[in-house]
Amino acid sequence: MDRRLFLKTSLTGVALATVPSVNAAPKAENNMPKMKAVPKQDAFRLGMAGYTFVKFDIDKTLDVMQKLDVHYLCIKNFHLPLDSDAEQIRAFHDKLASKGVTGYAVGPIYMKTKDEVDKAFAYAKRVGVKLLVGVPNYELLDYTEQKVKDYDIRLAIHLHGPDMPLYPSATDIWNNVCNRDKRMGMCLDIGHDLRYNQNPLADLKKYASRVFDIHLKDVTGNTKKDRAIELGRGKIDFPVFVRLLRKVGYTGSCSLEYEKDMTNPFLGIAESIGYFRAICDATRK
Amino acid sequence: MDRRLFLKTSLTGVALATVPSVNAAPKAENNMPKMKAVPKQDAFRLGMAGYTFVKFDIDKTLDVMQKLDVHYLCIKNFHLPLDSDAEQIRAFHDKLASKGVTGYAVGPIYMKTKDEVDKAFAYAKRVGVKLLVGVPNYELLDYTEQKVKDYDIRLAIHLHGPDMPLYPSATDIWNNVCNRDKRMGMCLDIGHDLRYNQNPLADLKKYASRVFDIHLKDVTGNTKKDRAIELGRGKIDFPVFVRLLRKVGYTGSCSLEYEKDMTNPFLGIAESIGYFRAICDATRK
Numbered sequence: 001m002d003r004r005l006f007l008k009t010s011l012t013g014v015a016l017a018t019v020p021s022v023n024a025a026p027k028a029e030n031n032m033p034k035m036k037a038v039p040k041q042d043a044f045r046l047g048m049a050g051y052t053f054v055k056f057d058i059d060k061t062l063d064v065m066q067k068l069d070v071h072y073l074c075i076k077n078f079h080l081p082l083d084s085d086a087e088q089i090r091a092f093h094d095k096l097a098s099k100g101v102t103g104y105a106v107g108p109i110y111m112k113t114k115d116e117v118d119k120a121f122a123y124a125k126r127v128g129v130k131l132l133v134g135v136p137n138y139e140l141l142d143y144t145e146q147k148v149k150d151y152d153i154r155l156a157i158h159l160h161g162p163d164m165p166l167y168p169s170a171t172d173i174w175n176n177v178c179n180r181d182k183r184m185g186m187c188l189d190i191g192h193d194l195r196y197n198q199n200p201l202a203d204l205k206k207y208a209s210r211v212f213d214i215h216l217k218d219v220t221g222n223t224k225k226d227r228a229i230e231l232g233r234g235k236i237d238f239p240v241f242v243r244l245l246r247k248v249g250y251t252g253s254c255s256l257e258y259e260k261d262m263t264n265p266f267l268g269i270a271e272s273i274g275y276f277r278a279i280c281d282a283t284r285k
Numbered sequence: 286m287d288r289r290l291f292l293k294t295s296l297t298g299v300a301l302a303t304v305p306s307v308n309a310a311p312k313a314e315n316n317m318p319k320m321k322a323v324p325k326q327d328a329f330r331l332g333m334a335g336y337t338f339v340k341f342d343i344d345k346t347l348d349v350m351q352k353l354d355v356h357y358l359c360i361k362n363f364h365l366p367l368d369s370d371a372e373q374i375r376a377f378h379d380k381l382a383s384k385g386v387t388g389y390a391v392g393p394i395y396m397k398t399k400d401e402v403d404k405a406f407a408y409a410k411r412v413g414v415k416l417l418v419g420v421p422n423y424e425l426l427d428y429t430e431q432k433v434k435d436y437d438i439r440l441a442i443h444l445h446g447p448d449m450p451l452y453p454s455a456t457d458i459w460n461n462v463c464n465r466d467k468r469m470g471m472c473l474d475i476g477h478d479l480r481y482n483q484n485p486l487a488d489l490k491k492y493a494s495r496v497f498d499i500h501l502k503d504v505t506g507n508t509k510k511d512r513a514i515e516l517g518r519g520k521i522d523f524p525v526f527v528r529l530l531r532k533v534g535y536t537g538s539c540s541l542e543y544e545k546d547m548t549n550p551f552l553g554i555a556e557s558i559g560y561f562r563a564i565c566d567a568t569r570k
Contacts, residue, residue: 032484032486032487032490032525033522034479034482034483034484034486034487034507035479035506035507035520035521035522036520036521036522036523036525037522064552067552067553068552068556069515069518194319194320197319198319199317199319201317201319202317202319205317221320222319222320230354230559231559231563232559232562232563232566233354235320235321236320236321237318237320237321237322238321238563238566238567239566239567240317240321266551266552266555267349267352267353267551267552267555268352268555269555270551270552270553270554270555270556270559271353271555271556271558271559271562272559273556273559274515274516274517274555274556274557274558274559274560274561274563275559275560275562275563276559276563277517277556277560277563278516278517278523278559278560278561278562278563278564278567279563279566279567281517281523281524281564282523282524282563282564282567282568283567
């Protein structure tokens with residue numbers, strides 16, 4: 001044991017008193033708590049869009065979600081097929097629960113025929129969720145509206161920006177649902193909305209009453225050729241976005257739909273989850 | 286093509302005018318920019334402490350850093366041995382540069398003898414850095430101070446909290462360097478400082494003039510049994526911390542030293558990097 005350590009551990013007070021005096025330490029801030037307070041819970045939840053894991057099975061999906069401490073999944077049919085029976089659905093829910101994950105919705109499900117609308121709603125009911133993220137063809141909206149009423153399941157229509165003609169923007173969805181049943185709304189994909197040169201933040205505010213689900217996404221800009229990127233590296237202003245979620249009283253899920261490096265997306269997913277959490281922490285009063 | 290799409294793509298204005306009127310869309314916020322402004326650069330840099338990759342070679346280290354867009358590395362000797370010659374050092378720097386990474390410092394290097402002090406400073410000089418993160422035994426501080434003067438290389442003493450008797454806290458380092466050459470200071474490990482039941486934020490403020498490097502770390506609490514965890518999940522208040530970095534005008538590196546799941550740390554590293562970036566983004570004016 002060296003002399004200094006000997007003094008510190010054996011003589012303590014006496015030794016310290018005999019050490020040559022040094023500059024007094026500058027004064028501390030008394031108003032700076034040593035440890036952060038337990039953060040207030042937000043009304044919205046952080047989740048994961050199943051499509052993020054299109055190249056991976058449900059076990060890998062849940063392993064990543066557990067490591068990242070994310071507890072809400074929008075279930076895609078490649079993880080739980082549309083024709084799953086009650087037994088398969090129960091096993092699936094049990095598997096999710098064993099990793100602390102809740103399947104809060106199903107979809108996105110594309111519906112090009114009445115039969116596909118029927119199947120989608122029957123599936124959502126069997127799965128036991130009250131939210132269906134879906135994309136019915138425009139001409140099926142009357143039929144779909146009746147299903148929404150029959151099943152009392154909310155429909156969140158997913159917008160896909162410039163990549164497909166169906167529902168390119170939040171405004172397009174709004175125009176198609178605003179005179180319909182109040183359980184018809186949108187899954188606001190903020191990245192695709194921006195790629196269609198819309199303002200996803202203004203759209204969140206304008207259409208809040210019909211925003212039932214959100215796909216968290218960052219993109220490099222406001223054109224079709226722009227692409228998905230890790231949250232924070234693109235053009236979405238997340239501090240403004242999160243403050244707005246609170247302002248409009250959003251109570252749904254903000255689910256990361258990460259569409260970069262889809263065969264090896266894990267670092268990007270984790271970076272994005274950390275990014276969103278920190279935005280929430282730093283903008284909380 | 287369905288009727289609706291035909292109308293939208295072929296008749297545009299005319300078609301829209303003949304569509305049955307719907308509720309007018311709520312008014313947009315005019316003060317909400319569509320895309321975020323280019324963020325202001327902070328005076329401090331985000332980096333990586335080499336120790337994070339103790340189980341991995343430099344190629345894997347650089348691959349992860351490149352994917353996470355992190356460009357500053359504190360070089361550990363398991364990646365570049367202390368006896369490396371000029372040729373090996375040049376090759377190492379070239380490899381870093383090919384991934385957009387700069388080795389900004391070396392260390393932490395423990396120095397228990399004068400010979401080890403000699404070797405550490407000679408190594409830092411050969412590597413070409415002006416900052417050595419090091420841990421000289423207390424009784425070697427006079428000798429080390431002379432080396433700092435001879436080489437004009439700054440020494441950042443690393444604190445290790447309750448895990449070892451050498452330099453447990455920022456205050457201990459301060460007391461040992463404050464009457465010495467101004468190039469002697471600390472690598473403030475905010476996690477270990479808290480685990481020693483100190484206030485790392487108050488310490489950053491008090492000792493800012495001697496804080497030359499920072500190890501970003503979050504921990505579960507303020508005792509020896511507490512452990513490292515992903516940034517944001519522990520007890521460090523990062524929004525306060527980042528605001529303070531700016532207030533004290535810190536211009537060094539904030540380097541993630543991630544010490545959880547060290548055989549498979551990648552998700553945690555990425556989550557932590559995303560978290561820190563977002564804190565910076567959300568607290569910037």
